[in-house]
Amino acid sequence: MLFSAFLQAIREIRRNLMRSMLTAMGIVIGIASVIAIVNIGKGASESITKSVSNLGSNILYLMPSQEHGPGGNSAFTKPFTMKDAEILKASVLSLEAISPVATASVMALYKDQNYQTSVRGVNNDYFAVQKWELKEGRFFEPSELRTGQNVCIVGQTVIGKLFPLGESPVGTKIRLQKFSCEVIGTLNTKGANTFGTDQDDLVVVPIKMFQRRISGNEDVPLMMTLVKEITPLEEAKVQIEQVLRERRHLKEKEENNFSIRSMTALLDTISNVTSMLTVMLSAVAAISLVVGGIGIMNIMLVSVTERTREIGIRMAVGAMAKDILIQFLIEATVLSALGGIIGLVLGIGITVAVAYGLDIAVIIDPAISVIALVFAMLIGIFFGLLPAKKASNMNPIDALRYE
Amino acid sequence: MIKLTQINKIYGSGGAATHVLKNIDLEIKQGEFVAIMGPSGSGKSTLLNILGALDEPSSGSYTFLDANINSFSKEQLALFRRYILGFIFQGFNLLKKTSALENVAMPLIYQGVGANERRERAQSALSSVGLESHINYNPNELSGGQQQRVAIARAIVTNPQVLIADEPTGNLDTQRSHEIMELIRSFNKNGITVIMVTHEEDIASFATRTIYLRDGVIERERTHAL
Numbered sequence A: 001m002l003f004s005a006f007l008q009a010i011r012e013i014r015r016n017l018m019r020s021m022l023t024a025m026g027i028v029i030g031i032a033s034v035i036a037i038v039n040i041g042k043g044a045s046e047s048i049t050k051s052v053s054n055l056g057s058n059i060l061y062l063m064p065s066q067e068h069g070p071g072g073n074s075a076f077t078k079p080f081t082m083k084d085a086e087i088l089k090a091s092v093l094s095l096e097a098i099s100p101v102a103t104a105s106v107m108a109l110y111k112d113q114n115y116q117t118s119v120r121g122v123n124n125d126y127f128a129v130q131k132w133e134l135k136e137g138r139f140f141e142p143s144e145l146r147t148g149q150n151v152c153i154v155g156q157t158v159i160g161k162l163f164p165l166g167e168s169p170v171g172t173k174i175r176l177q178k179f180s181c182e183v184i185g186t187l188n189t190k191g192a193n194t195f196g197t198d199q200d201d202l203v204v205v206p207i208k209m210f211q212r213r214i215s216g217n218e219d220v221p222l223m224m225t226l227v228k229e230i231t232p233l234e235e236a237k238v239q240i241e242q243v244l245r246e247r248r249h250l251k252e253k254e255e256n257n258f259s260i261r262s263m264t265a266l267l268d269t270i271s272n273v274t275s276m277l278t279v280m281l282s283a284v285a286a287i288s289l290v291v292g293g294i295g296i297m298n299i300m301l302v303s304v305t306e307r308t309r310e311i312g313i314r315m316a317v318g319a320m321a322k323d324i325l326i327q328f329l330i331e332a333t334v335l336s337a338l339g340g341i342i343g344l345v346l347g348i349g350i351t352v353a354v355a356y357g358l359d360i361a362v363i364i365d366p367a368i369s370v371i372a373l374v375f376a377m378l379i380g381i382f383f384g385l386l387p388a389k390k391a392s393n394m395n396p397i398d399a400l401r402y403e
Numbered sequence B: 001m002i003k004l005t006q007i008n009k010i011y012g013s014g015g016a017a018t019h020v021l022k023n024i025d026l027e028i029k030q031g032e033f034v035a036i037m038g039p040s041g042s043g044k045s046t047l048l049n050i051l052g053a054l055d056e057p058s059s060g061s062y063t064f065l066d067a068n069i070n071s072f073s074k075e076q077l078a079l080f081r082r083y084i085l086g087f088i089f090q091g092f093n094l095l096k097k098t099s100a101l102e103n104v105a106m107p108l109i110y111q112g113v114g115a116n117e118r119r120e121r122a123q124s125a126l127s128s129v130g131l132e133s134h135i136n137y138n139p140n141e142l143s144g145g146q147q148q149r150v151a152i153a154r155a156i157v158t159n160p161q162v163l164i165a166d167e168p169t170g171n172l173d174t175q176r177s178h179e180i181m182e183l184i185r186s187f188n189k190n191g192i193t194v195i196m197v198t199h200e201e202d203i204a205s206f207a208t209r210t211i212y213l214r215d216g217v218i219e220r221e222r223t224h225a226l
């Protein structure tokens, strides 16, 4: 009986294929959006989490402002100095490495090749913080750092642009804007970071040289530190805070005019935002599912009216109210389940396409797929109930007389 | 087997009320073949619908064997129609866009008969009405007489104890009518009680008894010599 009701439902749906498909469209769109939103959200957080933890969860960023990003609002920002970095290194023992960081965009030239890239002034600790390794050559000598020699270590993207013939750049002199510097080393290829920036597109120079030749001042707009593995991040933060407050002559009640950020905090923020977005978008998608359900109810009501005579005939040969109820319920459920299956396939398709497009992990959560399908069927049952009840409450003689 | 006592059927109420059946007393024995005749609007279909448990009388009692049909619940009435009765409607009432075979097999679904057996029994019912070559035709592809025969096949596929037929030959020429009547007579010979409405005396002559209805009352009745 159930199986023949199922076959009957399939037949009714095929009989009005166009109408059935349009009716199921609401469910298709709802399920597809839920599937896509949840899966893409998961993929995005997974990718972000992975690359942020690659970046190092024990790195602290010290910024001379309360604003986000290095530099912040410069008018009210009192920059760090080289002295700050030295004192932190000497007094905070939980720091494995600390490097001032200053960045600018410059034109790099070699022979007749030129290329716009980013130049970064740092000290040798920077490589330890970033866990970057040399491909060729050497790091900076202490004397080079102290006096700010014109030496540089170059990333692979820049090498590719300036040395297209593949010759080794070590020992050559490249020009950065108006001055030249000797290439003493090259960095291993690192690829793009979490935020999509090419990490090989840079030239690293001693911070002293950066200040003298490029920025023209003694400011240190950012410091990066690597906290020793055994020290909790929070403890290092407190120690750094103490030193910096003193260095910046802050009175007891005054607020910090600098900030200490970690990647884990960033990670939390990002995953909070992602999950909030996922919840909100899913709620919107769920509303479209309800709208889809109402569409099914509407069409089923029309269908019940159209098939009044059929209902009468079935009752006349002995169908009970419950047989009619089940028939229409199954029809509504099959319709919405069909919409659910199409929506699922579509949603997975969208997930894969978007994941490739945004270069994030492709995650297809089987639990969400199952939940979505079950939910689609529940919607069919729920919104099919009213039409099915209407059909089963008919009395045979009236249904047979219906024109 | 069937006993109607003081059956009344009134449609509507107040000034608009029409009294269609008036104090009908009728007893039908098992194996009888009863024809009901009467002018149009005399209440023949109304009476059949009550006998077929499709409609309820306004008053009076209907007993089948020892069961009081008036007291049946909706479910019991459905079971009564499902297992005891076969009904041939005045206007065929076949399912549209559904093959003859599926139309005939449909009542068996509700008896819980399996798909293969349904098909076999529907096929043999269709061949007993001479439609074995049309089992896959939809009603709109069949002539009136062929549709009538599909409706007959559907009524007898469940092996009912009582066959109720509302003008089963209404759409047929004399030749076809007589074939159908022979068929119905053969069902009756096999023990099925038949109650049939007809306009025509020669069709009624296939029955063992004819009841004449006029303005909702049984005017007279006649028993045929076999």
Ligand SMILES: Nc1ncnc2c1ncn2[C@@H]1O[C@H](COP(=O)(O)OP(=O)(O)OP(=O)(O)O)[C@@H](O)[C@H]1O
Residues within 6 Å of the ligand: B011, B012, B018, B020, B038, B039, B040, B041, B042, B043, B044, B045, B046, B047, B090
């Ligand atoms: N649902 C209804 N509501 C009101 N009046 C009805 C209804 N059904 C039938 N009637 C009336 O009952 C009377 C008998 O109708 P019925 O269908 O029983 O006639 P009949 O004898 O079968 O006629 P025919 O030979 O034309 O089929 C008619 O006057 C008709 O108008």
Ligand SMILES: [Mg+2]
Residues within 6 Å of the ligand: B044, B045, B046, B090, B166
């Ligand atoms: Mg009639």
